[in-house]
Amino acid sequence: MYVLLVCFLITSLIFVVLGKSCVTYLDKSNHQNYNLVDAFFIGLCFTGAFLNIWSIFLPTNIFSLLVLSAGTLLLIYRDKVYYKKTLKQFLSFPKKEKILSILLLATVLIVLLYAVVTPRLYDSYLYHINAIQWNELYRAVPGLANFHNRFGLNSSLFVLSAGFSFTAIYNQYLFVINSLCFLVFFMWLLRQAFIHKGAVGVFSLVFMYFFIQQYTLDISSPGSDLLPNILVGFVLLSMLFERSSITNKFLLYIFIPLFCITLKLSTLPIVLITILSLYFKNNNHVFSSLKQLVLYGQFLILPWLIRNVILSGYILFPMVELDLFSFGWKVPAEKxxxxxxxxxxxxxxxxxxxxxxxxxxxxxxxxxxxxxxxxxxxxxxxxxxxxxxxxxxxxxxxxxxxxxxxxxxxxxxxxxxxxxxxxxxxxxxxxxxxxxxxxxxxxxxxxxxxxxxNLFNPLLYIAAIYVLYSIGNEGYVLFREDYSTNRITEFAYLPKDVSEVKERRVVKYKNVIFTTKLGKQIELFAPSQSHSQCYDKFPCSWYIENNFKLRGETLQDGFYR
Structure with a gap:
């Protein structure tokens, strides 16, 4: 738990500082309107877009993390007065918020219970973890979707997870992005409940309760469904809870909706918020709004589109309708x-x-x-x-x-x-x-x-305690499946290595040897039982067909059919 908490703090610091810098430079007149949670999610989107660009040229690994960390430290040093003041404000809760501070601390401990369990999603062992490994070991690989069609489903979550896996430091994968973002969203909802009280308070607690029930198994897994739902929920609820924010926090409604597309294409409709926010900001001037939309899209979306083309040959995979290129690594239309x-x-x-x-x-x-x-x-x-x-x-x-x-x-x-x-x-x-x-x-x-x-507000505290107890109890049940509370050394420092899961599964593998033109042999793996999980082998596909080949002398050169 200790290591995971440290990783949470490092990742949060990078996101908040980068997000605050974006706000300061791009929305100077309103920068005071953005809180730490706004900065966190804007920084997440900025970091994801940056890593998408990085991954086109270089593997996304400890070096990209070091670059982001160095940039963060330089920004903190430059604005040290501001960050000292912010830290002091963050640590000094008003007396009337002491109960809230205790509940927020309980939230951190509860989410850590979920975060330290080994991934529970089937698809994480099928291809999510492998996709992260590809991003960590290689830059974007041409035609990778020919090797395993799921690798063409290019969610930015996998690039983010590779950039913040901390593998080189702890010699095991730590999937912090989903659990950290869930923690921040959870704490934000809890705080909204006590700031606004009344209808917003009731809504926030009920939403929190049922949201976690839906995504219980996603918190510790590097799946691609939780994060886009967190971001969509945060954007829509921010509009509901702060009804003037679409004009005085316009950057929030540009970065998050546009980046959401790169996480899950089905989130496309919330880009309407971006269009409206820019339209209001530019005093109903259509041309200026479209111009800015294109400029922000070039940073937040274009690198992801380029990755799509490299991985599969298509701008939007799996949509053959947008077939604009004829690269040799392109996945056949029928596939x-x-x-x-x-x-x-x-x-x-x-x-x-x-x-x-x-x-x-x-x-x-x-x-x-x-x-x-x-x-x-x-x-x-x-x-x-x-x-x-x-x-x-x-x-x-x-x-x-x-x-x-x-x-x-x-x-x-x-x-x-x-x-x-x-x-x-x-x-x-x-x-x-x-x-x-x-x-x-x-x-x-x-x-x-x-x-x-007068009746509802006192009940909010009771309702919040009940929600936390219920969520905590469910997390404890999951936690006990992996750990014995009698052996604190099992979880107090490092969570279990995901590779230990293979000891509970008996998956036999077959290998396929490819010989390159220069005589080099490259070994690929597939489970003996087709369409099975294969995360603990690399490079691995759930099945290997006979009609694809290596494009060159290394895996970096990619695959074609």
């Missing part, structure tokens, strides 16, 4: 269509032939899909579907109010929901949007709840 079908069909009806599922009409696949949902998610989805009626009633009863923030969040969230449902309706892909829509009636009842604030 791209195959994985696209698998993604779309699996989200609707898993374990069923993709062609059969995609031929089904809406009336045919929805009953199967609905039956596969757990009861709780059925309720959330139903509430989200009826959100327009809820908001329509609210708008009619409050016709004199001009509450644009709620309206914008509703439109963007519902657009996201519609796109998600029609394309790949797996709950984990877009849970934050579903949950926000489902719980929106709480915020719409703000006036009513505030009338009874």
């Amino acid at each position: 791209v269509i195959e994985i696209k079908k698998l993604i779309y069909s699996w989200a609707k009806i898993p374990y069923k032939d993709s062609n059969e599922v995609l031929k089904m009409s809406l009336n045919e696949w929805v009953p199967f899909w609905w039956k596969n949902l757990i009861e709780k998610n059925q309720r959330f989805f139903t509430l989200a579907i009826f959100a327009p009626i809820t908001y329509g009633i609210y708008g009619f009863l409050n016709r004199k109010e001009k509450n644009y923030s709620i309206f914008l969040v509703f439109i963007i969230a519902y657009t996201s929901l519609a796109l998600w449902f029609l394309m790949a309706p797996d709950i984990r892909f877009s849970f934050s949007v579903i949950l926000i829509l489902a719980l929106s009636p709480i915020l719409l009842l703000e006036k009513l709840i505030n009338k009874f604030s």
